[in-house]
Amino acid sequence: MPRILVNECKQEVSSFNPVLSHYQDFDVSFGAEILSVHKNVTSEMGGALTVFGDRSDIEIVPGFSARSITSGGTLCDADFRRIAAEFLSAVRDARDVDAIYYSLHGAMGSETEHDVEGYLLAETRKIVGERIPIVISLDLHGIITDRILEHVDALTVYHTYPHVDFCQTGERAARLLLRIIDGEVNPVSVRVRIPALVRGYELITETGMFGQCVRRTIAIENSPGGLSGGMFIGNPFTDVPELCSNVFLCTDRDPVRAEREAIGIAKQFWEMREHLQQPLTSLAESVRLARAARGRVVLVDAADATSSGASGDSNAVLRALVEAGYRKTVLIPIVDPPAVEAAFAAGVGASIRTGIGGSLDPRFTPLEMQLQVRMLSDGHFRNESHGSYWDGGCTAVLESDNVMIVATSRPVSLYDRSLFLAHGQDPALFDATVVKSPHCQPRFFADGAGILINIDAPGSTSANLKSLGHTRCARPVFPLDPDVTFIPAAKHFGRGKA
Numbered sequence: 001m002p003r004i005l006v007n008e009c010k011q012e013v014s015s016f017n018p019v020l021s022h023y024q025d026f027d028v029s030f031g032a033e034i035l036s037v038h039k040n041v042t043s044e045m046g047g048a049l050t051v052f053g054d055r056s057d058i059e060i061v062p063g064f065s066a067r068s069i070t071s072g073g074t075l076c077d078a079d080f081r082r083i084a085a086e087f088l089s090a091v092r093d094a095r096d097v098d099a100i101y102y103s104l105h106g107a108m109g110s111e112t113e114h115d116v117e118g119y120l121l122a123e124t125r126k127i128v129g130e131r132i133p134i135v136i137s138l139d140l141h142g143i144i145t146d147r148i149l150e151h152v153d154a155l156t157v158y159h160t161y162p163h164v165d166f167c168q169t170g171e172r173a174a175r176l177l178l179r180i181i182d183g184e185v186n187p188v189s190v191r192v193r194i195p196a197l198v199r200g201y202e203l204i205t206e207t208g209m210f211g212q213c214v215r216r217t218i219a220i221e222n223s224p225g226g227l228s229g230g231m232f233i234g235n236p237f238t239d240v241p242e243l244c245s246n247v248f249l250c251t252d253r254d255p256v257r258a259e260r261e262a263i264g265i266a267k268q269f270w271e272m273r274e275h276l277q278q279p280l281t282s283l284a285e286s287v288r289l290a291r292a293a294r295g296r297v298v299l300v301d302a303a304d305a306t307s308s309g310a311s312g313d314s315n316a317v318l319r320a321l322v323e324a325g326y327r328k329t330v331l332i333p334i335v336d337p338p339a340v341e342a343a344f345a346a347g348v349g350a351s352i353r354t355g356i357g358g359s360l361d362p363r364f365t366p367l368e369m370q371l372q373v374r375m376l377s378d379g380h381f382r383n384e385s386h387g388s389y390w391d392g393g394c395t396a397v398l399e400s401d402n403v404m405i406v407a408t409s410r411p412v413s414l415y416d417r418s419l420f421l422a423h424g425q426d427p428a429l430f431d432a433t434v435v436k437s438p439h440c441q442p443r444f445f446a447d448g449a450g451i452l453i454n455i456d457a458p459g460s461t462s463a464n465l466k467s468l469g470h471t472r473c474a475r476p477v478f479p480l481d482p483d484v485t486f487i488p489a490a491k492h493f494g495r496g497k498a
Helices: 033-037 044-053 078-092 118-128 146-151 166-181 210-220 254-273 283-292 316-324 337-346 418-422
Strands: 001-010 027-031 061-070 099-104 134-138 154-157 187-195 228-233 244-254 298-300 328-335 351-356 369-376 380-382 389-391 394-401 403-408 432-435 450-456 488-491
Touching: 001 044, 001 078, 001 118, 001 351, 027 033, 027 078, 033 061, 044 061, 044 166, 044 403, 061 078, 061 099, 061 228, 061 316, 078 118, 099 118, 099 166, 099 254, 099 316, 134 166, 134 432, 146 316, 146 488, 154 166, 154 187, 154 228, 154 244, 187 228, 187 254, 210 228, 228 283, 244 254, 244 316, 244 418, 254 488, 283 316, 283 337, 283 450, 316 403, 316 432, 351 389, 369 403, 380 418, 403 418
Parallel strands: 001 061, 001 099, 099 134, 134 154, 298 432, 298 450, 328 403, 328 432
Antiparallel strands: 027 061, 187 244, 187 488, 228 244, 351 369, 369 394, 380 389, 394 403
8 A cells, every 4th residue: 555645834935024934933733633634625735635535545644734824034044944854854754655745835945045845855855765756736936946846756836826726736746646656657847947027917817918828838737648737937025046937847758848838838928028017006196096986995015915925014005095194994904913912901992002013024114093992803713715724813903083904913814805804894895905915816805896006015025026126036037137038948857767
């Protein structure tokens, strides 16, 4: 009976967030607990476990799981070493397994290790050797490195943005690993690097130009001889040496086809690169448009997107609205431990005067406000996107005249309405909602809105990529540098004979 080790280690970091991430920012599970954590959850691990569980001749060996509560700043080295040690200890305990599946992200980074996933895979190979097949799943915002590809037999990657195929990506990885175990296929892979960083609505796979490239990779994956394919656009906020966009294709013993197809897709992507940038509206103009708008307004502050690695404590939009005298109702999320502490000390119904925002990232300063404490909670809730639990720590709902603030003690992802709904606030009932995520499924915020404004605000995840200050990624790269040229070339990877 083949035994398959399953491990997980997932976080997306922003190198421009000055707040380091730590071990306590992860949900950590060991052994059989991993199975219960992912039961009825539409995650990559949940999908993979379902596929493995459908085979009576397979034994699942759950090892270690570290899932970041949300994206964040660079991982502190000491905490990275602890996570890596626990991850690899599970591998050593299961070194006699027949195959391995890892659920990873691709955009983790510590203070000194810029390719955490590649490190974990390289160390895994030192433990289990070269013959055991390893298949991983990754986020399309992952930075796909040579070291990752040298140590895996194959990988799968999300095909959707906004991401809705978590479970399916894990299922694809599990089915591919089983085909390798059964001797049905011999994967060979190619990767074509594209010197471009992209951000914008044309990346929405269902409606944007980027979806054309993704659908070409899906067609190859689903064709005779195709095994896996996808696009990696990296996380432009994770400033690491191999940051860029990539085409990845994996076929069964056919590297020539994989190279030909990958180069064709890379050329198409390069030709559309100018369109894959997000037009932004200044703060002042955004407030003017919001004041003049008829109907509900969605104010997108993607520069402070916690799901992309920002600190979540930006009050730039709130300050602009207050200073401009905006009088319509506003709903806004913010990470502010001191304000939450003050609210808990005062109690529900109390009136407090406190600073809001600017408690973590020094580019922001607190905005003094008089606030009514409307609700207090432990910040623990189930999200509506895929059913897992999120934890914002102690949380306070604070109201000041027309402004309703949901303040958390720690960042949580904000790509859906979960934080708001869990605290009694329906975005549809407010004239304006500040959304700290670049792209959400339309049903969460955009549907029914009169206007959606992408704001050029300061922050560690700004779509104004030139404003961030990259120092590590390979240059030249579009759009950071002028006159970038691209001559597509494929690099081949494969652990068996083609």
